[in-house]
Amino acid sequence: MSEPVETANNITVMSSALVSEVVASRAYFNGRDPRTVDIEDLSQTIAEPAMLLWLGLKEPDEALLTRVALQLGLDPHVLSDLQAKHRMPKVMDYDSVVLVVAMTVEVRASDGLPTFGETQMLIGSNFLLTIRRGALAPHTELRSRLENMPDRLARGSDFVAAELLDLLIDRYNLANDMFEKTVEPMEQTMLLRGLERLKVRRLYQLRRDFHKMHNAISPLGEVCRRLAHIEMAPIDAQARVQFGELSDRVLRVDRLLDNLGDGLTFAFEAGMLIEQSKQTETTRRLAAWAAILAVPTAIAGIYGMNFEYMPELKWKYGYLLIIGGMATICGTLYYQFRKAKWL
Numbered sequence: 128m129s130e131p132v133e134t135a136n137n138i139t140v141m142s143s144a145l146v147s148e149v150v151a152s153r154a155y156f157n158g159r160d161p162r163t164v165d166i167e168d169l170s171q172t173i174a175e176p177a178m179l180l181w182l183g184l185k186e187p188d189e190a191l192l193t194r195v196a197l198q199l200g201l202d203p204h205v206l207s208d209l210q211a212k213h214r215m216p217k218v219m220d221y222d223s224v225v226l227v228v229a230m231t232v233e234v235r236a237s238d239g240l241p242t243f244g245e246t247q248m249l250i251g252s253n254f255l256l257t258i259r260r261g262a263l264a265p266h267t268e269l270r271s272r273l274e275n276m277p278d279r280l281a282r283g284s285d286f287v288a289a290e291l292l293d294l295l296i297d298r299y300n301l302a303n304d305m306f307e308k309t310v311e312p313m314e315q316t317m318l319l320r321g322l323e324r325l326k327v328r329r330l331y332q333l334r335r336d337f338h339k340m341h342n343a344i345s346p347l348g349e350v351c352r353r354l355a356h357i358e359m360a361p362i363d364a365q366a367r368v369q370f371g372e373l374s375d376r377v378l379r380v381d382r383l384l385d386n387l388g389d390g391l392t393f394a395f396e397a398g399m400l401i402e403q404s405k406q407t408e409t410t411r412r413l414a415a416w417a418a419i420l421a422v423p424t425a426i427a428g429i430y431g432m433n434f435e436y437m438p439e440l441k442w443k444y445g446y447l448l449i450i451g452g453m454a455t456i457c458g459t460l461y462y463q464f465r466k467a468k469w470l
Contacts, residue, residue: 248291313329313394
């Protein structure tokens with residue numbers, strides 16, 4: 128792995144091999160004087176009083192995580208959980224540190240489909256380690272905003288983690304709004320046209336994505352409730368209040384998703400009913416025409432048997448009478464079916 132290099136301003140930065148993995152490594156003294164910290168200097172930095180370290184990693188490999196864990200003095204069990212890929216939000220308390228796992232949900236503007244990722248937040252007494260996997264949007268905007276509000280940074284890593292969760296919830300709302308714009312035209316199409324082969328596939332994909340969104344977001348409410356009500360060493364009482372408010376926000380987003388899911392279910396059921404109605408109407412039309420055509424078919428079949436003794440075969444007006452009789456019966460049936468709205 129490449130070694131860090133020194134810039135002209137004497138600020139240690141990562142070489143090109145780590146640019147895509149170490150997004151930011153910043154230290155703040157009482158929330159102020161941000162400075163970049165090299166991976167090899169993490170342990171020295173967090174040993175300084177009144178210092179807060181915020182290390183952000185993106186898609187880190189095992190070697191980088193091992194180096195970070197060694198510098199932060201993490202237990203092997205913590206390192207193992209950091210390296211693992213989680214499928215749903217959770218919180219794990221290791222006494223001295225707390226690991227919070229949240230799922231990221233972002234909707235691509237190109238096709239309106241959601242993408243899913245993972246954000247891990249390891250909260251220590253004076254450091255915050257964030258790891259992004261599969262997430263599209265960075266935390267740069269939040270970091271810049273907090274650096275302009277040093278009093279909030281001075282509150283500690285637990286407050287920064289709460290701000291980060293708040294950012295993820297904002298993105299949940301944005302994803303819900305964009306996903307809703309994709310679902311509404313589908314609902315209207317189903318109500319107007321019923322089910323079509325391509326529409327059914329699209330609806331199935333939307334419902335599958337909705338369930339993935341629900342499973343990614345809903346458990347985060349319980350995670351925030353645990354952070355708000357259970358005493359954990361790196362999280363103080365004031366931060367627990369903020370986590371409680373985040374729990375309510377997750378609940379509201381989850382309710383919006385439930386409404387969206389109900390809309391998808393209603394659209395599917397309405398499409399099924401419309402399709403059944405179309406099939407019933409088609410069946411009635413076919414049955415009506417079959418009944419009308421059965422009359423001339425039956426009469427023609429009788430006279431096509433060529434019995435020797437059929438007196439009307441030699442009658443002068445027999446042909447006209449049969450044709451007229453068939454036309455009258457068929458016309459009467461057609462009128463009755465039209466009256467019954469089968470045709």
